[in-house]
Amino acid sequence: MSAPLSYDPQPPRPAWGVRVEPHKALSMGQGIRIAPLPRQVRVPLDLTAMRVAEAIVAPGDSILTGQVIARFPGPGGNAICAPVTGRVRDIAPCPVPVAGNYQARCISIDTAGEDRWSEDCKPLEPAGSLSRENLQARIARAGIVGLGGALFPTADKLRTRTPVNLLILNGAECEPYITCDEMLMRDRPERVIHGAAIMLRALGARQAVIAVESDMPEARLALKAALAETDEPGIGVAVVTAKYPAGGERQLIELLTGQEVPLGGLPGDLGIVCQNVATAAAVSDLFRQGRPLISRIVTVTGNGIGQPGNFEVRLGTPLRELIAAAGGYAQPDCQLYMGGPMMGIALDSDELPVTEASNCLIVSTPEEMAAPRPEFPCIRCGECSRVCPARLMPQDLLIACMAGDAERQAALQVDACIECGCCDYVCPSQIALTARFVQAKAQQRHWRLDQARAAEARERSDAHARRQAERAAQYADGPKADPASGEQAMKDLMARLGQRDPTDD
Amino acid sequence: MLAVVVLAGLAGLAGAGLLFAAGRLRTDATAQVVNQVDELLPQSQCAQCGYPGCRPYAAAIVAGEAPINRCAPGGDSTIQALSHLLQREALPLDTRFGEHQPAQLALIDEALCIGCARCLEVCPVDAIIGAPRFMHTVLQDACTGCELCLPPCPVDCIDLVPRPPDS
Secondary structure, three states, rough: OOOOOOOOOOOOOOOOOEOOOOOOHHHHHOOEEOOOOOOOOOOOOOOOOOOOOOOOOEEEEEEEOOOEEOOOOOOOEEEEEOOEEEEEEEEEEOOOOOOOOOOOEEEEEEEEEOEOOOOOOOOOOOOOOOHHHHHHHHHHHOEOOOOOOOOEEEEHOOOOOOOOOEEEEEEEOOOOOHEEEEEHHHHOOOHHHHHHHHHHHHHHEEEEEEEEEEEHHHHHHHHHHHHHOOOOOOOOEEOOOOEOOOOHHHHHHHHHHOOOOOOOOOOHOOOOOEEEEEHHHHHHHHHOOOOOOOOEEEEEEEOEOOOEEEEEEOOOOOOHHHHHHOOOOOOOEEEEEOOOOOOOEEEOEEEEEEEOOEEEEEEEEOOOOOOOOOOOOOOOOOHHHHHOOOOOOOHHHHHHHOOOOOHHHHHHHEEEEEOHHHHHOOOOOOOHHHHHHHHHHHHHHHHHHHHHHHHHHHHHHHHHEEEEEEEHHHHHHHHHHOOHHHHHHHHHHHHHOOOHHHOOO | HHHHHHHHHHHHHHHHHHHHHHHHHHHHHHHHHHHHHHHHHHOOOOOOOOOOOOHHHHHHHHHOOOOOOOOOOOOOHHHHHHHHHHOOOOOOHHHHOOOOOOOOOEEEEOOOOOOOOHHHHOOOOOOOOOOOOOOOOOOOOOOOOOOOOOOOOOOEEEEEOOOOOOO
């Protein structure tokens, strides 16, 4: 570690980022409530196109809570567990609340009102007695994925090839409105700490730090108190400045250690692994209660909801039932957003299921969210550059995006954009920068594919031309045998045949 | 007198050096520009431009023998890029040398293929594998969709299909 971790309550203030009205008190009136069991759940099999699970149940099957219902191919052994008891209705594409109006194949399960748990869901033997591999395999089988939003399988993240010397538990929930991680740390700090200890063992690492923002004193004190009661060594609490997006993985690492994760690299390159605090709590629940990942805490907030708050809700629950549990709509013309106001997406229906990535549901009244305003030309004030946490130059990228110049976009490193929306937030011309960069990042993938394909075609074509030239040279060599000797050979042949010379005629 | 001889000698040496350098550098610079032009071409090696491949076309462009608007697979974006690099006027695509169309892929109907091996010879990127009297198949990752394998096929068993967007 090159720079010491900052544990002090006066942490360094980043130059990047924006201060946004937090709106967090709205959903922190009471503790975490358990949402009632849903009547139907939908469990997506391919929430991210990169990882597609295969269902191992068929329509009509009876299933128990916690039973494995789908597996991801590959050696990791990652699975998906049934969040409820019931009967499989069908497996069909359904809309899910992720960006891009995406339809995922979902297992639909009708529940029977009861909650019987599978035999497999027993507390696991003291985690300390299990080997690293064993811990990782159990976490994979319980379907635990990163609950911070990226959905990366936790077990895969714990199987590091390079040694890890620091585990960061990300509790720096910087986006406005969202309070699910903060409430978790306040209500259940011991689970976060227990999960962190298991993850440390599964990583073979010694040091873990739970990062909270400077505006969460209750969470910090709850964690400190819980830490004082346990005998887990090597776990500490660090405070980072409350400034959006301090909770971004790369930004948090930079604030805590002073190191930057290289572009195209991973925190593992610095010997760091970052996990969300909710993921740590899920790991703790698995080992202490035998509970696989079947639920998550979702913040339901906004002026349009009856009783805003945090709910522990089974995965796959329709948003409609979650909204009913939170007191229903306060007025009829509300707009739903999944995620926070900076990075969230607008939803067009309340029939969508809660997923592992659903950290916050905002039910907003028309007055609450500003309507999109018309774009004006860029005045090159440079404000976007100042706030960009990835240190990009959004004003130049905008020009490259408008020109569709993929090479220039690559040179300006559009791939480093974390899509936080800070540039949009400060832009005095109200230009939708992030939306363009998201599009550009998708185009970059195609552009790089085309470049790679062209390079390969050039190489193959050169090889083909070389081979043809060689062959041509060979044929030219073959019958070439010196004409004089050819003549001689003909004469010899004629002599052998004892005939007259044919040229005599 | 001595001074004159020494100076004349030095001047002669310098002149010879410059002459040598000029010859050397000029060929290098030309090769470099050909490489840059080649970089901008889509590398389909389709020969629609009238030259046997992308590099020969690039060489012809640099030598001033060919206009920059003959590459149908590259289309307008390639013409723009070439125009920018070479500071020549961006003309519209010369459609006598083909129309710009979305990326394609050759697909051999393996039920019809008789294994004549004629397409193997003409594929500019060696993307077809097979042997005489054995079925052939196209390496999808390597195929540029150049259509050069179509004319030699005696049983017309090669089709061009749109390239799937993510392959």
